[in-house]
Amino acid sequence: MNQSRQCAHTSAQTPKEHDVTCPECGAKMILRNSRYGWFYGCSAFPKCRAAHGAHPNGEPLGIPADSKTKRWRMKAHVEFDKLWKGPDAQMSRSEAYRWMIDTLALPKDDAHIAKFSTEQCQTLIAALAMRDQLDAINGKGTAR
Numbered sequence: 001m002n003q004s005r006q007c008a009h010t011s012a013q014t015p016k017e018h019d020v021t022c023p024e025c026g027a028k029m030i031l032r033n034s035r036y037g038w039f040y041g042c043s044a045f046p047k048c049r050a051a052h053g054a055h056p057n058g059e060p061l062g063i064p065a066d067s068k069t070k071r072w073r074m075k076a077h078v079e080f081d082k083l084w085k086g087p088d089a090q091m092s093r094s095e096a097y098r099w100m101i102d103t104l105a106l107p108k109d110d111a112h113i114a115k116f117s118t119e120q121c122q123t124l125i126a127a128l129a130m131r132d133q134l135d136a137i138n139g140k141g142t143a144r
Contacts, residue, residue, distance in 0.1 A: 015058030023066045024050040031058055040064065062114020072121035076113050079128050103127050 015038055020029040022042040029040035031054060038054040053061035065073060083089065084096040091099065101111045104123060113121065134140075 015054070015056060017058055018060055020052065020060055020064055022048060022050045023052075023064045023069075024048050029064065062112055069116075069118045069121070072118045073113050073116055076116065076121035076124045079125050080113065083128075100124065103131075 015031065017031040020040045021027070022029050022044065025042065025044055025048040027042055027044040027048060029050070029052065030043050032039055032041045038056060038058060040052045040054055040060060042048040042050040050064070050067075052064040055061060080096065080100065083099065084091055084093045097111055100106065101108055104111075104120070104127065113124070116124070
């Protein structure tokens with residue numbers, strides 16, 4: 001990283017680096033800073049371009065995933081977020097996460113799409129589609 005460039009998300013305290021393994025190639029991931037904030041980048045860069053977000057304290061955001069799982073997580077978030085975001089939101093954010101916990105029988109600490117496997121993302125998307133179908137049959141709510 002070019003030390004002469006000032007990053008937008010610098011802090012007085014350097015975050016603690018965690019032991020993170022690249023989900024694509026198995027190499028160690030290194031905590032880096034960018035204009036968007038902290039992230040883990042693969043130590044095999046540029047051969048491997050895997051990256052994973054980090055909290056300001058250096059803790060990884062969820063569980064690092066390969067590119068297939070990342071795509072499913074993004075799809076799951078798009079569908080799930082419709083429950084509580086935007087003009088057609090049907091519930092609050094906390095109500096939406098409570099629905100996820102109850103519907104998928106998840107412990108509260110596991111109700112984060114950033115921790116989901118591909119299969120869990122697919123299950124969430126299917127559950128949301130079923131919810132929409134049931135609402136349509138019962139004349140409830142608006143389509144997500």
